[in-house]
Amino acid sequence: MVDYYKMMHSDDQLITMILNGDDSSFRILMEKYQNYMYSVCLTILKTKNEAEEATQDTFVKIYRSLDKYNSDSKFSSWAYKIAYRTSLDYIRKRKPTVDLDVVDYADHGVADSSDQEIQSKEVSLQILNAVNQLPGDEAGLIRMFYLEEMSIKELVEASGLSLSNVKVKLYRARKKLADVISTQYPEIESYFEIA
Amino acid sequence: MMDKSLEKIFRYIDGEMNSAEMELFQVELKSNSELNKMYLSQLNIHRALSQVPTSTAPAHLADNVMSMVTKKKFSTEKFNSFSGLKNIAIGAVASVVITIALGFIFSNETVTGYSMGSVGRYLDGMPDVATMTNGLYAYSKYICISLIVPLLIILDGYLQKRNAKSYSISEN
Numbered sequence: 298m299v300d301y302y303k304m305m306h307s308d309d310q311l312i313t314m315i316l317n318g319d320d321s322s323f324r325i326l327m328e329k330y331q332n333y334m335y336s337v338c339l340t341i342l343k344t345k346n347e348a349e350e351a352t353q354d355t356f357v358k359i360y361r362s363l364d365k366y367n368s369d370s371k372f373s374s375w376a377y378k379i380a381y382r383t384s385l386d387y388i389r390k391r392k393p394t395v396d397l398d399v400v401d402y403a404d405h406g407v408a409d410s411s412d413q414e415i416q417s418k419e420v421s422l423q424i425l426n427a428v429n430q431l432p433g434d435e436a437g438l439i440r441m442f443y444l445e446e447m448s449i450k451e452l453v454e455a456s457g458l459s460l461s462n463v464k465v466k467l468y469r470a471r472k473k474l475a476d477v478i479s480t481q482y483p484e485i486e487s488y489f490e491i492a
Numbered sequence: 493m494m495d496k497s498l499e500k501i502f503r504y505i506d507g508e509m510n511s512a513e514m515e516l517f518q519v520e521l522k523s524n525s526e527l528n529k530m531y532l533s534q535l536n537i538h539r540a541l542s543q544v545p546t547s548t549a550p551a552h553l554a555d556n557v558m559s560m561v562t563k564k565k566f567s568t569e570k571f572n573s574f575s576g577l578k579n580i581a582i583g584a585v586a587s588v589v590i591t592i593a594l595g596f597i598f599s600n601e602t603v604t605g606y607s608m609g610s611v612g613r614y615l616d617g618m619p620d621v622a623t624m625t626n627g628l629y630a631y632s633k634y635i636c637i638s639l640i641v642p643l644l645i646i647l648d649g650y651l652q653k654r655n656a657k658s659y660s661i662s663e664n
């Protein structure tokens with residue numbers, strides 16, 4: 298049963314309750330962030346099975362190291378940092394011969410929607426497929442920067458890279474993405490009517 | 493050239509330019525149609541990216557994590573405390589001590605003052621024939637011994653169950 302009262306607590310309040318032994322608060326915290334963490338893992342790893350495993354590992358790591366969390370920083374940034382690094386670890390541990398069953402965002406479904414919604418969803422799918430063509434670490438940065446609307450400062454914290462490194466990597470990733478879009482999905486470049 | 497332009501566009505979109513740079517860039521955008529085209533295309537990509545929905549995590553993910561976290565707690569608790577083995581060892585030592593004490597207390601020898609002989613007879617496992625005359629007293633120590641060990645084991649099981657319950661995850 299979902300505890301709606303607890304859902305109204307802030308992240309820091311939930312963390313305090315978890316540290317006092319209330320594990321049901323951890324479930325609430327997890328349910329709040331699981332889609333975001335899964336999205337980052339999926340963007341980096343590009344396979345659903347691995348993304349699911351990495352997300353589970355992320356939350357187990359979060360649970361075990363909650364006492365080390367410094368409330369001066371945002372909980373989400375700290376959690377993304379764990380998700381980002383866990384996913385990169387998965388890439389490092391991959392066997393080179395493994396044939397990846399790369400996620401096809403086309404199966405995200407566009408049925409039962411209005412024309413405008415369908416068009417918008419198609420653009421989203423094309424964007425996701427374009428991001429999917431970037432290397433894992435760069436795709437992860439793009440995901441966190443645009444989709445999770447993280448600032449450069451938050452990206453530095455999440456990736457563990459230096460400020461200049463983040464800027465360089467992000468620039469490269471955006472440039473690559475622009476190249477992929479202009480060659481494969483040029484319609485995105487003019488999707489919005491901008492005066 | 494294109495890289496420089498792209499870098500400028502990103503800095504402009506991200507709001508990283510100071511006011512002087514921004515003014516200069518806006519003038520450039522009006523005069524340079526190629527740069528303007530690149531800017532509009534990047535703005536479109538930026539907007540499209542910002543609209544992409546979050547992927548939905550599998551429904552069982554939270555349950556899996558909770559069971560992993562709970563399982564870890566159980567095993568850690570059992571491994572660290574050795575509560576079962578410890579209690580059984582204490583129980584065994586306690587039963588030996590109690591048995592010896594009972595041997596002294598209920599033996600016929602206690603009437604005339606106890607000796608090592610009564611302990612020795614206890615350790616042999618059989619009461620002295622002479623003490624048999626004392627009926628219930630002679631057998632009470634064996635009844636006590638046979639009850640103490642299973643009682644300790646039951647107590648140990650109960651304590652472990654109670655310990656495990658306090659670590660289980662409440663759905664509420």
